[in-house]
Amino acid sequence: MTLTRAFAAVATRLPQKVALITDRNQLSFQDLHRLAHVLDMELRTRGVQPGQTVVVATRRAEFNIALSLVMSLRSLTMAFTDAATAQAAGLPFDRLITTDRTDLVGPDRQIVIEPGWFDALSTIRLPDWSGATGEGIFVAQSSGTTGRPKLIRAPEAQRLAQAREDLFFGHQTAGGRRFLTTLASGSGYGLNANLAVLLAGGSVVSLAEQQDRLLQHIDLHRVDTLAISPALVERMLDLPKPEQYLTGVRDVRFLGAMASPRLLSAFARICPGRIHIGYGSTELGRIFAGVFDAGQPMAAGHVGRLIRRDLEVVFCDEALTPIPGATEGIIGFRPTEGAFARGYHGDSDGDAGSGFINGIFYPGDILRRDGDDYFVIGRTKNIVNFGGNKVALEAVSDTLAVAFPGATFVPLVTPDALGLERLAVAYRADAEISAAAMEAALRQRFTGLAVTRTRRWPAFPLTETGKIDRQALQAGWLDD
Numbered sequence: 001m002t003l004t005r006a007f008a009a010v011a012t013r014l015p016q017k018v019a020l021i022t023d024r025n026q027l028s029f030q031d032l033h034r035l036a037h038v039l040d041m042e043l044r045t046r047g048v049q050p051g052q053t054v055v056v057a058t059r060r061a062e063f064n065i066a067l068s069l070v071m072s073l074r075s076l077t078m079a080f081t082d083a084a085t086a087q088a089a090g091l092p093f094d095r096l097i098t099t100d101r102t103d104l105v106g107p108d109r110q111i112v113i114e115p116g117w118f119d120a121l122s123t124i125r126l127p128d129w130s131g132a133t134g135e136g137i138f139v140a141q142s143s144g145t146t147g148r149p150k151l152i153r154a155p156e157a158q159r160l161a162q163a164r165e166d167l168f169f170g171h172q173t174a175g176g177r178r179f180l181t182t183l184a185s186g187s188g189y190g191l192n193a194n195l196a197v198l199l200a201g202g203s204v205v206s207l208a209e210q211q212d213r214l215l216q217h218i219d220l221h222r223v224d225t226l227a228i229s230p231a232l233v234e235r236m237l238d239l240p241k242p243e244q245y246l247t248g249v250r251d252v253r254f255l256g257a258m259a260s261p262r263l264l265s266a267f268a269r270i271c272p273g274r275i276h277i278g279y280g281s282t283e284l285g286r287i288f289a290g291v292f293d294a295g296q297p298m299a300a301g302h303v304g305r306l307i308r309r310d311l312e313v314v315f316c317d318e319a320l321t322p323i324p325g326a327t328e329g330i331i332g333f334r335p336t337e338g339a340f341a342r343g344y345h346g347d348s349d350g351d352a353g354s355g356f357i358n359g360i361f362y363p364g365d366i367l368r369r370d371g372d373d374y375f376v377i378g379r380t381k382n383i384v385n386f387g388g389n390k391v392a393l394e395a396v397s398d399t400l401a402v403a404f405p406g407a408t409f410v411p412l413v414t415p416d417a418l419g420l421e422r423l424a425v426a427y428r429a430d431a432e433i434s435a436a437a438m439e440a441a442l443r444q445r446f447t448g449l450a451v452t453r454t455r456r457w458p459a460f461p462l463t464e465t466g467k468i469d470r471q472a473l474q475a476g477w478l479d480d
Helices: 003-013 029-045 061-074 083-088 156-165 171-176 188-199 211-220 230-237 261-268 393-403 435-443 470-475
Strands: 018-022 026-028 053-057 077-080 095-098 110-112 137-142 150-155 178-181 203-206 225-228 251-254 274-281 285-292 302-306 311-316 328-335 355-357 360-362 365-370 373-379 383-386 389-392 408-415 421-428 451-456
Touching (some): 018 188, 029 061, 061 077, 150 156, 156 188, 230 261, 261 274, 274 302, 311 365
Parallel strands (some): 053 077, 178 203, 251 274, 421 451
Antiparallel strands (some): 018 026, 137 150, 302 373, 328 360, 328 365, 355 360, 365 373
16 A cells, blocks of 8 residues: 555544644644645646656655655655755756755756645645555665765655554554654654654654754643654753653653663653664664663663564674674674665665675674674764764864864764763864864754864874874873
């Protein structure tokens, strides 16, 4: 069954049930059905044809969800990203659909969603989509295994199947849930999870401008199922009496970045819901999963047990050669039959030892298996994972070097008090450079990347082979 048909069936069965609550409005299943129909008519009027590739650049969840239905109905390839990223990735697209006009795309190729399109939304006659046979292709943006953003293609059927599996709290009860994820509504996980909840008959709360009032919205809209990044959890813990807003939460999934046992334990003290840990990627979806038990000690890096029957776990050496019988090494995932349904746009072979290579997907992590449990113990790349966004340290140093000519920078990853990754920068320069100045320079290229510590060195320590000694630089902060 296609996405359009599946949604139409739910909308017919539950027309007046609340489907989506956003910062701006509240829509029933029937409202979303009408919204998708209006968007379909407007896009066709403006020349969008079946089989074309379109880029959708909007933060508004109602448009991302409704346009997904249009994608399915008209067999479109739909990339949920911005025009600059699509162009940088070399994605050839026919039209840009956006709420904000841009100079990056000619006016004849962009369609700006106008409020006037929806003046008659409540009275429009609904189409019969019960026999819809189209199938679209999702294109989602990932921060990539190397910290370089990539676009990942996936057939609609595969994404929908994986979306059902991604309902970490059990799809049997999804119809009675009110779900909120702090990831963007157009992100790979955000769109997948929201669609999965809606197709099960549940309700979605999606915030954009009001993320800073997350706790109040959780309480106000009776959110009982939450998917959140560790960085936002850390911010919650700093607020006065956060527990008063979380009394109705039943299940919480931590996503994006690794959550330390300290952070999980601190959150368990303010939230009564089950806390779900795991490991996955935009490329493959969720792979390992488990439930945190506050009464039992948890080893650092624990990500749960394998939950995928379609994947085989492979441990490899530094040359990415699988090691039979190994329980530790560079982790890879191989489909148990056939080939991967997803792949990078224009980069199917991966790069620099990660991504899709010779029929195996390498996320760039080093894992260990102990019985049925898996633990992340390291990385093959110099990356900082800040709030779920992976950024290559080389890109950080290059950006700073351009902003401050004549200076040399060595960015390092350092954990904060709750175990979240933060950025420290060792540098050589003729004068002091503040952390605020570095952040301002990085803000031009990266979102939300913070510099928490800096240290000016007269000379960098070197290893015996003449390379910069990163361990010695890390140790330079230990006496602070």
